[in-house]
Amino acid sequence: MNTKMVVRFGIFLALALLIGYLESLINLPFLFPGAKLGLANIVGLLVLAYYGRKYYVLFALLRVVLSALLFTGFGLSFFISLGGMVLSVITVIVVSKYTKASIYGISCASAIMHGLGQVIVVAIVYQTWLLLNYALFMAILGLVTGLIAAGVAASILTRLKSVKES
Amino acid sequence: MDLKHNKTDYxxxxxxxxxxxxxxxxxxxxxxxxxxxxNVYYDNKLVYTLDLSKDETWTMQQKDYPLLLANLVIEVKDHAVRVKDEESPKHYCSILGYQSEAGTSIICAPNSVKIVIEGDNAIDFQPGGVN
Structure with a gap:
C-alpha cells in the first residue's frame, strides 16, 4: 500500500465514522428503536472493492474500535457492534472468496449477518431468546438496506473507477 | 467484484x-x-409488584431511582407488561414490547432495572441477575 492508498484508506475510515455517527443522531420514526439504515456500509463496500479482503477486515475492525473510542465507549454498545462486525466480516470473506456473488449478494448477506450478530450478542448478555422477534425484523431490514447500500456503492464505483488506478 | 446482479446473487x-x-x-x-x-427490581432489589390482571402504568422517577438514565415507564395491559418509555443506548428493553410468559425477564441493564414475570405454576424459571 503506497502513501496515496494509505491516505485514501484514512479518508474512507473517517467518512464511515462520520456517517455512522450522523446516522446515530437521526431518529427515523418508521424504523424500530436501535435499527439503522447502515449507510456507513456503503464505504465498507468501496474499501472492499478498492483494497481487497485483507484491508476490509482492518477497516471494519478500526471502524468499530474508533467509533467506541470517539463516541460510544467500550460498554455494551461496543460488544454489540463487535458481534455484528465479526459475523458480517466472516460472511463477506466467505461469500466473496468462494462464490461469484456480485456486490449486491455480498452486501445483502453481510447486512443480514451483521444484524444477527448483534442480536446474538444481546441475547447472550441479556440471557433471553425473546429478541428472536427483533432478529426477524433486523434480517428483513438487512435485506433491504443491503440492497440499497450495494446500489449506491455500485453507482459510486462505476463513476470512480479511476481512483483505483491512480 | 462484479457490480451487476448475477445468478449467484439470487x-x-x-x-x-x-x-x-x-x-x-x-x-x-x-x-x-x-x-x-x-416483580420490578431496581439495583437487584424488589421495588414494586405489578398485578397483570389490572391495566396500569407505573413511572419510575429518576429522582427516586438515581441509577435511571431518565424516567422509566412500565405499562400493564391485557395481562402483559412492557417498558413503554426509557432512555438507553439501544432501547432493547422497550423493543421487547409486551411480555406475558412466566419466567420471562425484561432487563434494562443501563437503567439497573429488571422486570420478572412470575409464574403461577411449576414452570417458573430462576431469573438471572443484572450485571
Missing part, C-alpha cells in the same frame, strides 16, 4: 429469505404461559 437472496422464514417460524412457535404478576 442463490444468496434465497438463503437470506430462508433465514428470515426460519426466524419467522421460530417466532410464531414460541410457547407462551400466562401469568398474574410481575
Amino acid at each position: 442463490v444468496i437472496y434465497s438463503v437470506c429469505l430462508a433465514i428470515i422464514m426460519a426466524l419467522l417460524i421460530a417466532f410464531l412457535s414460541v410457547r407462551t404461559v400466562p401469568s398474574s404478576k410481575a
Whole structure:
C-alpha cells in the first residue's frame, strides 16, 4: 500500500465514522428503536472493492474500535457492534472468496449477518431468546438496506473507477 | 467484484429469505404461559409488584431511582407488561414490547432495572441477575 492508498484508506475510515455517527443522531420514526439504515456500509463496500479482503477486515475492525473510542465507549454498545462486525466480516470473506456473488449478494448477506450478530450478542448478555422477534425484523431490514447500500456503492464505483488506478 | 446482479446473487437472496422464514417460524412457535404478576427490581432489589390482571402504568422517577438514565415507564395491559418509555443506548428493553410468559425477564441493564414475570405454576424459571 503506497502513501496515496494509505491516505485514501484514512479518508474512507473517517467518512464511515462520520456517517455512522450522523446516522446515530437521526431518529427515523418508521424504523424500530436501535435499527439503522447502515449507510456507513456503503464505504465498507468501496474499501472492499478498492483494497481487497485483507484491508476490509482492518477497516471494519478500526471502524468499530474508533467509533467506541470517539463516541460510544467500550460498554455494551461496543460488544454489540463487535458481534455484528465479526459475523458480517466472516460472511463477506466467505461469500466473496468462494462464490461469484456480485456486490449486491455480498452486501445483502453481510447486512443480514451483521444484524444477527448483534442480536446474538444481546441475547447472550441479556440471557433471553425473546429478541428472536427483533432478529426477524433486523434480517428483513438487512435485506433491504443491503440492497440499497450495494446500489449506491455500485453507482459510486462505476463513476470512480479511476481512483483505483491512480 | 462484479457490480451487476448475477445468478449467484439470487442463490444468496434465497438463503437470506430462508433465514428470515426460519426466524419467522421460530417466532410464531414460541410457547407462551400466562401469568398474574410481575416483580420490578431496581439495583437487584424488589421495588414494586405489578398485578397483570389490572391495566396500569407505573413511572419510575429518576429522582427516586438515581441509577435511571431518565424516567422509566412500565405499562400493564391485557395481562402483559412492557417498558413503554426509557432512555438507553439501544432501547432493547422497550423493543421487547409486551411480555406475558412466566419466567420471562425484561432487563434494562443501563437503567439497573429488571422486570420478572412470575409464574403461577411449576414452570417458573430462576431469573438471572443484572450485571
